[in-house]
Amino acid sequence: MSDAGIESHLLPDTAVIDDGRISIGGCDVETLAREYGTPLFIYDEKHLRARCREAVEAFGPNVAYASKAFLCVAMARLVHEEGMAIDVSTGGEMYVALAAGVPAERLVFHGNNKSSQELGMALESGIGRIVVDSWDEIRRIEALVEAGVTAPSVLLRVNPGIEAHTHEYLQTGVTDSKFGFPIAESEATAAIDHVRASPLMDYRGVHVHVGSQVFDVSSFARAIESLAPFVRESEAAEFSVGGGLGVAYVHGEQSDSIKEWAVVVTDAIREAGIEAEITAEPGRSIVATAAVTAYTVGTIKEVPGVRTYVAVDGGMSDNPRPVLYGSGYEAFRAIDADAPRPHRAHIVGKHCESGDIIVRDAAIPESLAVGDVLCTPVTGAYGHSMGSNYNKVLRPAVVFVANGESRIVIERETYEDLVARDAR
Numbered sequence: 001m002s003d004a005g006i007e008s009h010l011l012p013d014t015a016v017i018d019d020g021r022i023s024i025g026g027c028d029v030e031t032l033a034r035e036y037g038t039p040l041f042i043y044d045e046k047h048l049r050a051r052c053r054e055a056v057e058a059f060g061p062n063v064a065y066a067s068k069a070f071l072c073v074a075m076a077r078l079v080h081e082e083g084m085a086i087d088v089s090t091g092g093e094m095y096v097a098l099a100a101g102v103p104a105e106r107l108v109f110h111g112n113n114k115s116s117q118e119l120g121m122a123l124e125s126g127i128g129r130i131v132v133d134s135w136d137e138i139r140r141i142e143a144l145v146e147a148g149v150t151a152p153s154v155l156l157r158v159n160p161g162i163e164a165h166t167h168e169y170l171q172t173g174v175t176d177s178k179f180g181f182p183i184a185e186s187e188a189t190a191a192i193d194h195v196r197a198s199p200l201m202d203y204r205g206v207h208v209h210v211g212s213q214v215f216d217v218s219s220f221a222r223a224i225e226s227l228a229p230f231v232r233e234s235e236a237a238e239f240s241v242g243g244g245l246g247v248a249y250v251h252g253e254q255s256d257s258i259k260e261w262a263v264v265v266t267d268a269i270r271e272a273g274i275e276a277e278i279t280a281e282p283g284r285s286i287v288a289t290a291a292v293t294a295y296t297v298g299t300i301k302e303v304p305g306v307r308t309y310v311a312v313d314g315g316m317s318d319n320p321r322p323v324l325y326g327s328g329y330e331a332f333r334a335i336d337a338d339a340p341r342p343h344r345a346h347i348v349g350k351h352c353e354s355g356d357i358i359v360r361d362a363a364i365p366e367s368l369a370v371g372d373v374l375c376t377p378v379t380g381a382y383g384h385s386m387g388s389n390y391n392k393v394l395r396p397a398v399v400f401v402a403n404g405e406s407r408i409v410i411e412r413e414t415y416e417d418l419v420a421r422d423a424r
């Protein structure tokens with residue numbers, strides 16, 4: 001936690017602080033908040049495009065954006081325009097990407113429990129690749145192909161017995177996980193042998209995802225080193241290393257770029273004698289820092305001798321990460337983003353949960369007042385996408401900003417939306 005103003009590396013690429021006021025994509029943030037209402041997700045379109053291009057340059061055209069991090073029609077289009085494939089992990093994500101006009105062949109279908117209906121939709125639309133996750137799924141795909149659809153290109157997701165955490169690497173033997181075929185007990189080998197022998201699937205390669213929020217990229221290299229014998233034996237034409245690159249959220253954190261990650265991963269794979277095409281699925285590192293959320297302060301409560309609570313008009317419904325993972329964030333005011341933040345308060349939401357804390361012990365500026373626009377940076381990943389309308393709080397609007405212009409890409413939910421599917 002720092003008492004100084006917000007650090008620039010936690011802000012979108014085009015953020016500028018001028019006389020205290022922050023603008024993104026040439027748009028003044030406080031003005032956007034007043035115009036569109038709050039809470040408001042503000043995404044820097046140039047930042048998004050730059051990260052997509054960086055990923056394509058680093059990994060090639062089959063690198064896929066992990067759409068679980070943030071997805072809407074405009075985002076799917078942007079990603080496709082910038083040359084990335086898209087990782088979808090449910091029928092819903094697939095539907096949005098297809099509705100955006102992304103060709104099915106540019107989609108990679110993930111998920112630990114794909115239904116026959118979802119697999120049918122994927123196969124009939126001509127999905128690019130399926131990352132197979134279980135024996136049940138293999139049987140479902142085979143049944144569908146036997147019934148007449150074209151055999152899909154498949155990767156097998158393996159459970160590597162390795163976990164890369166924020167700053168460490170663990171060899172766990174068998175990772176206790178619902179995802180993938182364990183390498184242990186030769187499960188993964190048996191699955192690969194089956195797929196390679198099956199006329200109903202076209203074996204393409206191996207997929208692993210070793211962790212999330214991994215700051216120390218050498219963890220990826222060491223994970224790859226221990227996986228190498230398995231990958232070599234699998235004779236994969238493609239080796240996908242999943243996602244997981246760490247992103248700085250708070251003061252003092254630093255993260256590697258997508259390019260730096262790709263160099264480490266590629267070197268480790270080639271040094272291990274693996275010739276396969278290398279692909280990856282970054283999510284957070286594409287979108288997290290691209291966005292800030294703007295809230296309006298509604299209530300400031302002093303609990304004498306204990307602490308100050310600053311309540312804003314959103315909360316765990318637009319950013320569940322603090323509640324789910326204890327994640328930290330920073331907060332700053334839109335009109336004096338570079339001002340010192342000498343005070344401390346919990347920034348809380350408006351939900352009926354004591355745990356509805358967006359920023360614990362936030363550094364806040366002098367004289368923060370009801371009505372101020374307060375922003376949290378690095379909210380572009382797993383915020384809107386993991387959000388809810390708990391307490392029937394309306395899901396926020398999302399705008400993309402670029403070159404001094406803003407455009408709504410997701411409308412704010414309305415009260416009518418809340419009852420639109422209810423029987424009345």
Ligand SMILES: Cc1ncc(COP(=O)(O)O)c(C=O)c1O
Nearest residue numbers: 066209242243244281282283284
């Ligand atoms: C299979 C897979 N690929 C990619 C990702 C994206 O990871 P990140 O957003 O950390 O880059 C995830 C995240 O959970 C994942 O499970």
